[in-house]
Each structure stands twice: as C-alpha cells, then as structure tokens.
Amino acid sequence: MTVKRRPTGTHHGDLRNALEQAALALVQERGPHGFTLAEACRRAGVSVSAPYKHFADRDALLASLALKGYQEQQRRFRAALSTSTDPAEQLAAFAAAYVRFAAEERALFDITFLAGLDTTRHPELAAAGTALHDDLMPVTSRITTTPDEAFDLLVQVAAAAHGLALFQQQAMLPSPWNNPQSVAEQAARAARALADQHARP
Known part of the structure; x- marks a missing residue:
C-alpha cells in the first residue's frame, strides 16, 4: 500500500x-x-x-486499516494457493506469501496483529479472520483425516510463518538468512515439513 x-x-x-x-x-x-x-x-x-x-476514535481508524490488512492478506493468499493443485505446495506458497506480506506491508501487518483491537467492538475483523480460515481449511483437509487435524495443521503452518516473519523483522536470524526472500523460503520448507508430518497414512 x-x-x-x-x-x-x-x-x-x-x-x-x-x-x-x-x-x-x-x-x-x-x-x-x-x-x-x-x-x-x-x-x-x-x-x-x-x-x-468517519471514526469514533483512534481504534476505529486502526480497525479500518486492519480490515484492509486482512483483505490484502486474503488477496495474496488466494493468489498463492492458485499456484499449485498439490495441498502441501499450496501451504508452502501460503507460508511464503505470509512472510512477504509482513515484510512488504509492515504497517498493515503491525496494525492487524499488534494493535490489540477488540473484535467485539469491531466484528468485521473477526469475520475477515474467519474468511482466511475458510480459504485454508479445505487445503489442510486434503492432507489430514479429521477436521481437528486439519485445523491443527493450519495453526502450525500459520504460527511457523508468523514466527519467522517476526524473527526477520526483529533481525533475530543470522545475517545471511535474515532477509525476506530467505525467510519466505524457510517458511515454505517448514510448511512442507508440517504437511508431511500430518499426511494421511
């Protein structure tokens, strides 16, 4: 943006x-x-x-931007999922896109995840988060055997991508690997490994 x-x-x-x-x-x-x-x-x-x-207070202004952040994530994540029909590769593409969003849209990322906005006051944010979940659950459901396992896999892949994005932002990785491209590749590898762990027998 x-x-x-x-x-x-x-x-x-x-x-x-x-x-x-x-x-x-x-x-x-x-x-x-x-x-x-x-x-x-x-x-x-x-x-x-x-x-x-337009805005009742500062949080309302931030909530409007957070919604834009969710919408931009959804656009990027849907594009990432469309790059493959293999669910493990779709998760890898999603994880890489997550890291790139954090690097390229730092302010939107920070507002979306760090502003501490009350979703009971701003239910549109909860709905936007649910929309992301609804896009990804069909992917993880193709890898796992139960809805609970599919949700676990989704949470683990998203958590790995989120953690790596924060590591990169805070320069917590050694310098040869602390750049968006390298971290996106690390996130993709983590997603593939997690998909393999959860794969149906």
Whole structure:
C-alpha cells in the first residue's frame, strides 16, 4: 500500500482515505500504539474534529486499516494457493506469501496483529479472520483425516510463518538468512515439513 503525504492545510476530497494514509504513515514510523488521533489529523492536514465524521476514535481508524490488512492478506493468499493443485505446495506458497506480506506491508501487518483491537467492538475483523480460515481449511483437509487435524495443521503452518516473519523483522536470524526472500523460503520448507508430518497414512 502506497502512503502519500499531503501538505498540511490541503483540502481533502476524500477525508477518510486521507486519515487512513496519515495513520498508516505514523504506524510505519512509531508502531500502532505510538500516535494519537489528533496527530493523524495534523499529518492529514485537517482539523482535530474532522475524523469524527468517519471514526469514533483512534481504534476505529486502526480497525479500518486492519480490515484492509486482512483483505490484502486474503488477496495474496488466494493468489498463492492458485499456484499449485498439490495441498502441501499450496501451504508452502501460503507460508511464503505470509512472510512477504509482513515484510512488504509492515504497517498493515503491525496494525492487524499488534494493535490489540477488540473484535467485539469491531466484528468485521473477526469475520475477515474467519474468511482466511475458510480459504485454508479445505487445503489442510486434503492432507489430514479429521477436521481437528486439519485445523491443527493450519495453526502450525500459520504460527511457523508468523514466527519467522517476526524473527526477520526483529533481525533475530543470522545475517545471511535474515532477509525476506530467505525467510519466505524457510517458511515454505517448514510448511512442507508440517504437511508431511500430518499426511494421511
């Protein structure tokens, strides 16, 4: 997602988008907890009363961005799943796409997973997460024998990809391997290994 900076005081034809872009830029700089709604207004070049036409508070603004994060993940993950008909390779492609999303859309990744948003207040986020689950369960179900095993495999592959994405972001891997391409390959290998462990006899 491209973040466009707009000079302070410029009129906005799309206030909602301007506030989202300002918040995204602030998250890139400071993390999802490092700014106020008033700062987002200043960055967007609008009055501090402006956001209430669209967002009740800062969490509502972040929730809107989190939803965009889920939608971008779904787009990427569906594209990854379409690259193969073999379920183990589909999981490998999903894990690699997960790592690439974290590296290429760091602010959206941080908002989606680290902002601590209350899904009871923002049920659209829970629904978006369920949609990702619904895309992936048919894949893991082709490898395993029961729904519980399919869910376990999905959780393990996603957890491996998530952990590796965080390792790469925090430079916790040795330098030759601490880059998005290498970590994506590691995530794909982990997914294949997990699929092999869960494969039907």
